[in-house]
Structures are given as C-alpha cells and as structure tokens.
Amino acid sequence: MSAGRGGRRYYSGVRASVTPSGSGGRRACRWLAALVAAVWPATAGAQSTGAAASLLAGGTMDVRWATAPEIALSTPPAFDQETAYLTTRDGAVLAIALDTGAVQWRAEAAATFTPAVGGGLVFVTTAGGVRALAASTGRVVWEKALPGRIAAPPYWDTGWLVLSFEGGDLAAFRAADGALIWRVPLGAVAHVPPVPGLDNLYLGLADGRVVALALADGRLVWTQTFDGPASGLTALDEQVLVGTVRGAVASLHLTTGEARWRFRTGAAVVAAPVADDARIYVVAYDHLLRALDRRRGHLKWRRALPHRPAGGPVVTGGTVLVPVFATEQQGFDGRTGSPTLKMTSAGEVAGATRFRVGGRASGTRLTAVSTEGQLIAFAPRVEPAPAPIEALPGLAVPEPPAPAQPPAVPPPSPRSR
Numbered sequence: 001m002s003a004g005r006g007g008r009r010y011y012s013g014v015r016a017s018v019t020p021s022g023s024g025g026r027r028a029c030r031w032l033a034a035l036v037a038a039v040w041p042a043t044a045g046a047q048s049t050g051a052a053a054s055l056l057a058g059g060t061m062d063v064r065w066a067t068a069p070e071i072a073l074s075t076p077p078a079f080d081q082e083t084a085y086l087t088t089r090d091g092a093v094l095a096i097a098l099d100t101g102a103v104q105w106r107a108e109a110a111a112t113f114t115p116a117v118g119g120g121l122v123f124v125t126t127a128g129g130v131r132a133l134a135a136s137t138g139r140v141v142w143e144k145a146l147p148g149r150i151a152a153p154p155y156w157d158t159g160w161l162v163l164s165f166e167g168g169d170l171a172a173f174r175a176a177d178g179a180l181i182w183r184v185p186l187g188a189v190a191h192v193p194p195v196p197g198l199d200n201l202y203l204g205l206a207d208g209r210v211v212a213l214a215l216a217d218g219r220l221v222w223t224q225t226f227d228g229p230a231s232g233l234t235a236l237d238e239q240v241l242v243g244t245v246r247g248a249v250a251s252l253h254l255t256t257g258e259a260r261w262r263f264r265t266g267a268a269v270v271a272a273p274v275a276d277d278a279r280i281y282v283v284a285y286d287h288l289l290r291a292l293d294r295r296r297g298h299l300k301w302r303r304a305l306p307h308r309p310a311g312g313p314v315v316t317g318g319t320v321l322v323p324v325f326a327t328e329q330q331g332f333d334g335r336t337g338s339p340t341l342k343m344t345s346a347g348e349v350a351g352a353t354r355f356r357v358g359g360r361a362s363g364t365r366l367t368a369v370s371t372e373g374q375l376i377a378f379a380p381r382v383e384p385a386p387a388p389i390e391a392l393p394g395l396a397v398p399e400p401p402a403p404a405q406p407p408a409v410p411p412p413s414p415r416s417r
Contacts, residue, residue, distance in 0.1 A: 064364055064379040065101030073373050075114040075153075078122070079354060080135065084367060084375060085122050087111035093124055095138060098356065099363040101377060105138035118156035119175050125150045130163065132178065144178040151189045157196050160215060164190040170203070172218060182218035186211065192272075197235035197254050204230030210242055212257060222257030226250070232272025232312065236294075241280060243269030249282050251297055261297035265290065271312025276334060281313045281320050289313065289322055291337060301337035306330060 067073075072089040079085070083104060086094040091110040094103055109124045109131055116123040121141060122133045129145040152164040161175040170190060171183040188205035195202050200212045200221055206229050212221040228246035235241075239260055240252045245268040251260040266286035273282045279300055280292040287308060291300040307324040314321045319340060320332045333340045354367050364377040 062379065064099075064377045066370075066376040067096070067101075067374050069372065069374060071374070073369065073375065075111065076369055077367070077375055078115045078117045079356075079367075080117050081356075081359065083135065085115050085117060085135075086375060087115065087124070093122065093133065093138070095122075095135070096375070098367070098377060099360060099379075104136075107133055107138040107140075109133070112150065113153035116154040116156040116161065119159060121175060123154045123156060123161055123175070125154050125163070130154065130161070130173075130178070132175070142178045144173070152191060153193075155194050157194075157201070157215070162194065162201065168205075170213070170218070172215070184213070184218040184220070192230050192232050195233045195235040195240070197240065200254070202233055202235055202240050204233050204242065210240070210252065210257075212240075212254075221255075224250075224252055224257045224259070231269045234272045234274060236275055241273045241275070243271070243273050243282065245269070247284065249273055249280070249292065249297070263290075263292055263297050263299070270309050274313050274315050276315050276318075279334060281315055281334070283309050283313050283322050285309065289320065289332060289337075291320075291334070303332055303337045303339075 067086070071086075074087045074089045077084045077086050079098075082098055084096045084098055086096060087109075088094065091108060093107045093109050093111060093115065095105045096102070097104055110126055111124045112127060113125050115125075117135065120135050122135050122138075124131045124133060127149070129143065130150070131143045132141045133139065134141050146163070146165075148165040148167055148169070150163050151166040155162040156175060159175050160181070161173040161178075163171050163173070165171070166189065167185075168187040168189060169183055169185050172181045173179060174181055186203075186205060188207040188209065190203040191206045192204040196215070199215055201215050202210065202212050204210050208226045208229055210224045210226065210230055210233070212223075213219065214221055224242075226242065226244050226246065226248070228244050231243045231245050233240060233242055235254065238254060240254055240257075242250045242252060244250070247265045247267050247269065248262060249265065249269060250262045252258065253260055263282075265282065265284040266288065267284045270283040270285060273280050275281065275294055278294055280294050280297070282290045282292065283305070284290070285308070287305045288302050289305055290302045292298065293300055305322060305324055310323040310325045312322075315334060318334050320334050322330070322332075324330070331340050332338065356363075356365050356367065359365075362380055364379050366378040368376050368378075370376055
C-alpha cells in the first residue's frame with residue numbers, strides 16, 4: 001500500500017519475461033479490450049490530454065504487453081508513474097517498464113504484502129522486517145529487522161513509512177533511512193488502507209473503530225466506533241467517508257470526528273466510497289449502486305447492478321464504472337444514474353484495474369490483472385493517417401449510350417387539308 005497526499009494504492013517472483021498477450025490471459029484481455037474501447041472516450045477527458053483527444057474521436061485500446069502465463073504474482077502490483085513493481089511466488093520483486101513491459105531489474109525478496117512506493121524507494125515487507133530498494137536499480141538502500149509480524153501492506157506518505165503489526169501496534173518510520181519515529185498501541189490491526197487528510201492519518205481498525213492520528217507524533221486526535229469494521233475510507237476536503245461491512249455509509253468531520261450524516265444500505269459496502277464535486281457513489285452487496293448528496297448524504301438515485309460487484313466504484317469523466325463478476329459490464333451517468341455504457345465479451349472481469357495519468361500519449365494507459373494472474377497493459381491503437389482517395393475501388397463500368405432520338409416529323413402542308 002502506498003500513497004501520496006492526493007491518493008492511495010493498496011494492492012497486494014518470477015522469471016523476467018513478458019509476452020504480447022499470453023494465452024492464459026486471453027479471456028480477460030477480450031473483456032478489458034471491450035471495456036477500454038467503449039469506456040475510455042468517456043473517462044480519458046478528465047485524466048489525460050493528447051491521448052484523450054484521439055480516443056474521444058473514436059480510438060480504441062489494444063493489448064501492448066502482458067507478463068508470461070508462467071509468471072505467478074504473489075500480490076497485486078504497486079506502481080509509480082513509469083514502473084510496475086511485481087512480487088512473485090518464487091521470492092522476487094520485479095520492476096517492469098509500463099510503456100514496454102521490459103524488466104528493469106529483479107531483486108530477491110520474499111514479500112508478504114504489496115510493496116509501498118514513494119520517494120524513489122520501493123518498500124518490501126518480509127517475514128523478518130522491511131527492506132527499502134532503490135526504485136531505479138533494485139539495490140538495497142536499507143533493511144530493518146522488526147519485532148512482531150506485519151499484518152497489513154506498508155503505507156508511504158510524504159517521507160513517512162507506516163506499518164501495522166499483528167498485536168495492534170502502529171509504527172511510523174522515516175522512509176529515507178528506516179529510523180523509528182513513533183510507535184503507538186491501537187489494540188487492533190489497521191485492516192483497510194489508511195487515508196491522509198490535513199495533518200492526520202485516518203485508519204479503519206478491525207474492531208470497528210475509526211481513528212485519526214497526528215502524523216507527526218502518532219497522537220490520537222479522535223475516535224469513532226461503529227458496529228462493524230470499515231470496508232474502506234475516503235478523505236475529502238471537509239469529511240471522512242466510512243463504508244462498513246454492516247451496511248452503512250457515514251460522514252465524519254475531518255478535524256473532530258463528529259458524525260455529519262449516516263446512510264443505511266441494504267448490505268455490506270464494497271470497498272471505499274468515491275466522490276465527485278456533487279455526489280458520493282457507494283456500491284453494496286445488495287447489488288445496488290447509489291449516489292448520495294455530497295453535503296447532506298440523502299439519496300440522489302440508485303441503480304441495480306446486473307451481477308455481483310467485483311470491486312468498488314470508479315468515477316471519472318462523469319461516468320461511474322462498477323466491475324461485476326460477469327462478461328457484461330455497465331457504466332452509469334454520474335448525474336442521473338442512466339446507463340451509458342454496455343459491454344459484452346467472452347471473459348470474466350478480474351477486478352483490479354488502474355488508469356495511468358500522464359506519460360506518453362501513445363504509451364500504456366491502463367493496467368489490469370487477469371483472472372489467470374497476469375499483468376496486462378493496454379495502450380491506444382496507433383492508426384495510419386488516412387490517405388486521400390484518388391479513384392474509387394472496383395471495375396470501371398461504361399456509361400450506357402444515350403437513347404436514339406425519333407426522326408422529326410414535318411408539319412402538314414396546306415394542300416393536304
């Protein structure tokens with residue numbers, strides 16, 4: 001798990017090889033290709049520049065590369081702007097160039113969770129501690145043995161590395177050299193990705209508490225207790241959104257933790273809620289997507305999903321996408337909830353997708369993990385410029401002759417009358 005102030009990554013070796021599209025991932029490739037070809041024109045406008053313009057004009061996305069079928073990922077990948085970092089079942093960490101799929105380096109490390117990435121380092125947790133690798137080369141920058149077992153993926157934020165331990169302690173280290181800054185007993189594991197906001201770190205604990213800690217010293221700022229663990233947190237400018245496994249979404253004040261509003265769903269909330277400027281989008285296991293008012297939390301609209309959700313919602317470019325365990329996928333208009341996209345293919349969705357913002361216009365724009373465990377990269381299709389048509393194709397057909405004109409009939413003479 002890794003993040004900066006503006007976002008998060010919470011993904012949980014192999015031989016260094018890639019293939020244009022491995023046979024084991026073709027079913028997922030077909031679904032993803034259909035998804036991107038239909039969805040990207042609606043989503044790219046909010047995330048990129050030149051690539052979005054061509055896709056809005058009707059472009060499609062093709063598989064650029066995929067890891068070989070025999071490569072077995074042990075956790076979902078971690079990313080920075082240019083590279084994907086893979087942990088493998090044979091005890092390695094691989095750095096793969098996002099645009100080409102080329103292996104940049106391989107380091108031996110039996111990772112227990114998805115690495116965290118930030119500040120030019122890749123942080124790998126192992127059974128005995130944590131190791132920081134140089135993101136550019138994979139060499140070990142520092143390594144630290146730790147008492148106790150790490151219980152969740154590591155988290156990086158603006159120079160801090162945060163680790164949650166099985167006994168319920170939370171510790172913050174200086175990311176540059178691994179020096180311990182603070183360690184606090186929380187009594188429960190932080191089991192969902194932390195989210196930063198203001199000068200605080202917000203955590204959902206396995207015992208149902210949501211806490212805010214001062215990032216500088218680990219001091220407890222506030223606590224709120226729910227009747228079940230959080231399924232995901234989202235920090236906005238004015239509030240922390242909490243989805244719970246007991247079927248509720250709550251809005252808490254960022255600085256005080258006081259409840260602002262609460263909305264009941266019909267089943268457990270899937271992952272973390274997401275938001276745009278006006279609405280909050282929530283998916284629950286009652287197979288419903290709901291849009292709530294961002295300020296007051298009242299229901300704006302709801303729509304039934306065609307199948308069981310495979311992950312939380314993604315909102316971009318005015319479209320809300322919800323992956324489902326099926327071949328048919330649906331997108332919805334964020335303002336009205338009206339269906340805007342519908343796709344069908346032969347393969348079932350894997351769930352883990354990541355849109356890439358920035359980079360070359362023709363480079364990798366989307367990555368995903370297939371149902372068979374391959375990392376697949378998609379990029380805009382490069383089409384040749386259309387050439388002017390000099391002559392229409394086909395055989396020339398002669399024009400038919402003009403019909404013969406009848407002979408002129410002279411007018412009758414006066415004598416014939």
